[in-house]
Amino acid sequence: xxxxxxxxxxxxxxxxxxxxxxxxxxxxxxxxxxxxxxxxxxxxxxxxxxxxxxxxxxxxxxxxxxxxxxxxxx
Amino acid sequence: xxxxxxxxxxxxxxxxxxxxxxxxxxxxxxxxxxxxxxxxxxxxxxxxxxxxxxxxxxxxxxxxxxxxxxxxxxxxxxxxxxxxxxxxxxxxxxxxxxxxxxxxxxxxxxxxxxxxxxxxxxxxxxxxxxxxxxxxxxxxxxxxxxxxxxxxxxxxxxxxxxxxxxxxxxxxxxxxxxxxxxxxxxxxxxxxxxxxxxxxxxxxxxxxxxxxxxxxxxxxxxxxxxxxxxxxxxxxxxxxxxxxxxxxxxxxxxxxxxxxxxxxxxxxxxxxxxxxxxxxxxxxxxxxxxxxxxxxxxxxxxxxxxxxxxxxxxxxxxxxxxxxxxxxxxxxxxxxxxxxxxxxxxxxxxxxxxxxxxxxxxxxxxxxxxxxxxxxxxxxxxxxxxxxxxxxxxxxxxxxxxxxxxxxxxxxxxxxxxxxxxxxxxxxxxxxxxxxxxxxxxxxxxxxxxxxxxxxxxxxxxxxxxxxxxxxxxxxxxxxxxxxxxxxxxxxxxxxxxxxxxxxxxxxxxxxxxxxxxxxxxxxxxxxxxxxxxxxxxxxxxxxxxxxxxxxxxxxxxxxxxxxxxxxxxxxxxxxxxxxxxxxxxxxxxxxxxxxx
Numbered sequence: 001x002x003x004x005x006x007x008x009x010x011x012x013x014x015x016x017x018x019x020x021x022x023x024x025x026x027x028x029x030x031x032x033x034x035x036x037x038x039x040x041x042x043x044x045x046x047x048x049x050x051x052x053x054x055x056x057x058x059x060x061x062x063x064x065x066x067x068x069x070x071x072x073x074x
Numbered sequence: 075x076x077x078x079x080x081x082x083x084x085x086x087x088x089x090x091x092x093x094x095x096x097x098x099x100x101x102x103x104x105x106x107x108x109x110x111x112x113x114x115x116x117x118x119x120x121x122x123x124x125x126x127x128x129x130x131x132x133x134x135x136x137x138x139x140x141x142x143x144x145x146x147x148x149x150x151x152x153x154x155x156x157x158x159x160x161x162x163x164x165x166x167x168x169x170x171x172x173x174x175x176x177x178x179x180x181x182x183x184x185x186x187x188x189x190x191x192x193x194x195x196x197x198x199x200x201x202x203x204x205x206x207x208x209x210x211x212x213x214x215x216x217x218x219x220x221x222x223x224x225x226x227x228x229x230x231x232x233x234x235x236x237x238x239x240x241x242x243x244x245x246x247x248x249x250x251x252x253x254x255x256x257x258x259x260x261x262x263x264x265x266x267x268x269x270x271x272x273x274x275x276x277x278x279x280x281x282x283x284x285x286x287x288x289x290x291x292x293x294x295x296x297x298x299x300x301x302x303x304x305x306x307x308x309x310x311x312x313x314x315x316x317x318x319x320x321x322x323x324x325x326x327x328x329x330x331x332x333x334x335x336x337x338x339x340x341x342x343x344x345x346x347x348x349x350x351x352x353x354x355x356x357x358x359x360x361x362x363x364x365x366x367x368x369x370x371x372x373x374x375x376x377x378x379x380x381x382x383x384x385x386x387x388x389x390x391x392x393x394x395x396x397x398x399x400x401x402x403x404x405x406x407x408x409x410x411x412x413x414x415x416x417x418x419x420x421x422x423x424x425x426x427x428x429x430x431x432x433x434x435x436x437x438x439x440x441x442x443x444x445x446x447x448x449x450x451x452x453x454x455x456x457x458x459x460x461x462x463x464x465x466x467x468x469x470x471x472x473x474x475x476x477x478x479x480x481x482x483x484x485x486x487x488x489x490x491x492x493x494x495x496x497x498x499x500x501x502x503x504x505x506x507x508x509x510x511x512x513x514x515x516x517x518x519x520x521x522x523x524x525x526x527x528x529x530x531x532x533x534x535x536x537x538x539x540x541x542x543x544x545x546x547x548x549x550x551x552x553x554x555x556x557x558x559x560x561x562x563x564x565x566x567x568x569x570x571x572x573x574x575x576x577x578x579x580x581x582x583x584x585x586x587x588x589x590x591x592x593x594x595x596x597x598x599x600x601x602x603x604x605x606x607x608x609x610x611x612x613x614x615x616x617x618x619x620x621x622x623x624x625x626x627x628x629x630x631x632x633x634x635x636x637x638x639x640x641x642x643x644x645x646x647x648x649x650x651x652x653x654x655x656x657x658x659x660x661x662x663x664x665x666x667x668x669x670x671x
Binding site for chain 1: 633
C-alpha cells in the first residue's frame with residue numbers, strides 16, 4: 001500500500017516535498033520516518049490527515065502524513 | 075532604580091511644552107513597565123469615553139525595564155492609547171532598535187498629549203529634547219521620512235518611529251513604523267499619531283543601563299541564551315524560514331483561513347510559504363536589538379530590497395485573498411510599510427471587500443477598473459495603494475473591514491473581533507485560540523496569549539486543539555504571562571524557549587527584586603484586569619466577547635478540520651469563572667482589590 005508523505009522546512013533538504021511512499025500493512029509513522037532516515041529527535045510536529053499523531057500510529061492506505069521539525073512564529 | 079531610567083517625557087503638542095517627570099519606581103514595578111505601566115497612565119489620564127482622534131486622547135511610547143538592557147531580545151516597546159478602530163485600549167508592540175534607543179537616551183516613556191497646530195516631530199538626543207517642524211516630510215512615505223529626518227538632525231545613529239500618509243489621513247488601520255520596517259501595527263495607533271499632527275519621533279541615546287546585580291544578570295542571561303540556542307524553534311526554524319514557516323503547518327491542520335474565512339484549507343499554500351520565500355526571494359536575515367533569533371527577512375523583488383513579509387502578512391494577502399503570488403504579496407507588504415498600514419488589517423479588509431464584491435454588494439462602478447476579485451494579484455497591490463493614498467473606495471477601506479462591511483449592511487462579513495481584523499488562524503478548528511481572540515482586550519489579536527503554541531505546535535506541551543476541556547485555564551495563564559512579557563520589553567518568541575521562571579529571574583536580576591513566578595503572573599493578571607476595566611468604562615460590554623457569526627454557525631466546509639465550528643458559548647462562562655469575574659463577565663470588587671487596582 002502507499003501513503004502520501006509531505007515534508008516541510010528543513011526536512012525537504014536532500015529529500016522531497018511530497019511523495020507516495022510504499023509501506024506494508026501495520027507500518028507505523030515511526031517506521032516510515034525510519035525508511036526516510038528522518039531522525040525522530042528532530043521531529044517537532046506530526047500529522048496524519050491533519051490531526052496530531054504519535055510515532056506509534058499505524059498508517060492506513062491513502063493516509064497523508066505531514067512531518068515538520070519544531071517550528072513556531074506568529 | 076536599575077532597569078528603569080526613572081524619567082518620563084511629557085510632551086504637550088498644543089502648547090509645545092516639554093516636561094521631564096520623575097517615574098514612581100514602586101508604581102512602575104506594580105505594573106512592570108511597557109504595556110502595563112502605560113495602560114495605567116491612560117486609565118488615570120484619559121477618560122474612557124474620550125474621542126480617540128480628539129485632543130483629549132494621549133499617545134504613549136513605553137519601554138519596559140528590560141528594554142535596552144543586555145537581555146536577549148530586550149528591544150521591544152509599546153505604543154499605548156485609546157484605539158480609534160475598536161474603541162478599546164490599544165497597545166501595539168514593536169521591535170527593532172527604537173525602544174532600546176529611547177532607554178539609552180534616558181527615558182522610560184514619552185506621553186504625547188494635545189494636538190500640534192502644524193506637522194511636527196519630536197527630536198530626542200539624550201538630554202536635549204525639542205519639537206521641530208515636520209512640514210518637509212508631511213505627506214512623505216515612511217522610508218523617505220526616516221532618511222530625511224536622520225539627515226536633518228545630523229545623527230546617523232538616530233532611530234526613527236514615523237507614520238506614513240495613511241496615519242496622516244487618519245486611516246483607522248494605520249501603523250507606526252520604526253527603522254522603516256518594524257511596526258507598532260495594530261489598532262490604528264498611527265491614526266492617533268496623525269490626529270496630533272505628530273509625524274515622527276527621532277531618538278538618539280548614548281547612555282548605558284546597568285543591572286541591579288550585574289553578576290547575577292550575566293549568569294541568568296547566559297542560561298537564557300543557552301535555552302534559546304538549544305530550542306529548535308528559536309535556533310533553527312525561525313532563523314531559516316522566518317515566521318512564514320507557519321504557512322504549511324497551519325494549512326495542513328486545516329485552519330488556514332482562505333477567501334475571507336469562507337474556507338480553511340488550500341492546496342496552493344506552499345506557493346507562498348516560508349520555504350518558498352527562503353528559496354526564491356530571501357536576501358538575508360535581519361535581527362532586532364540583541365536578538366539571537368534573527369527571524370527578520372530582507373527580500374528582493376523586481377530589484378527592490380525591503381524587509382518582510384511576516385507570516386500573518388503572507389496569509390492576509392495570499393490565502394485570505396486567494397492570491398498565490400509571492401511577488402505580489404511582497405509588493406503589497408512593502409506598500410503597507412511605506413504608507414504605514416497594518417498588514418493584517420489591510421489584507422483582511424481587501425479580502426472582506428472581495429467577498430462583498432463577489433456577493434454583488436460592491437459594484438463595478440466603485441472600482442476604478444480594478445475588480446476586487448479573489449485571486450487577483452493586481453487587486454491586492456493596487457487596492458493597498460488606494461487605501462494608503464485614501465483614493466476612492468480605498469478611503470472607505472482604510473477604515474477597516476468592519477466599517478466597510480457595515481456600510482453595505484453586512485457587518486457580519488467582517489472577520490473581526492471588536493472591529494480588529496482576525497489574524498491567520500481559523501478559530502473553528504482550534505478552540506482555545508478562539509476563546510483567546512474572543513476575549514482579548516484589544517480585539518481580534520493572536521499575540522495576547524498565543525494558544526496556537528500548545529494547541530498546534532505542541533509547545534510547551536501538546537493539548538488537543540478540538541477539545542474545550544481545560545482551555546479557559548490555559549487562556550488565562552497565556553494572557554497573563556503575555557501581558558508580563560510585553561511589559562518587560564522582550565520578544566514573545568522567547569516564550570518558545572523559556573518559561574515564566576526565566577522571565578522572573580531576568581526581571582529580578584535586572585531590576586533588583588526577589589519576585590516569585592506567581593508574583594510576576596499576578597502582575598500580568600493586574601494588567602489584564604486594568605485593560606478590561608478601561609474597556610468596560612469605554613462602553614465595550616462583555617457581549618463584545620464574540621466571534622464572527624460565520625465561525626460559530628457555519629462548519630468548516632472542507633479540509634482536515636471539516637465540520638468544525640467554534641464552541642464559544644460553552645467556553646465563555648468557564649473563562650469568566652477562571653478569571654474570577656461575575657457571570658456577566660465583569661471583574662468584581664474583590665478581584666480588583668486582590669490585584670490592587
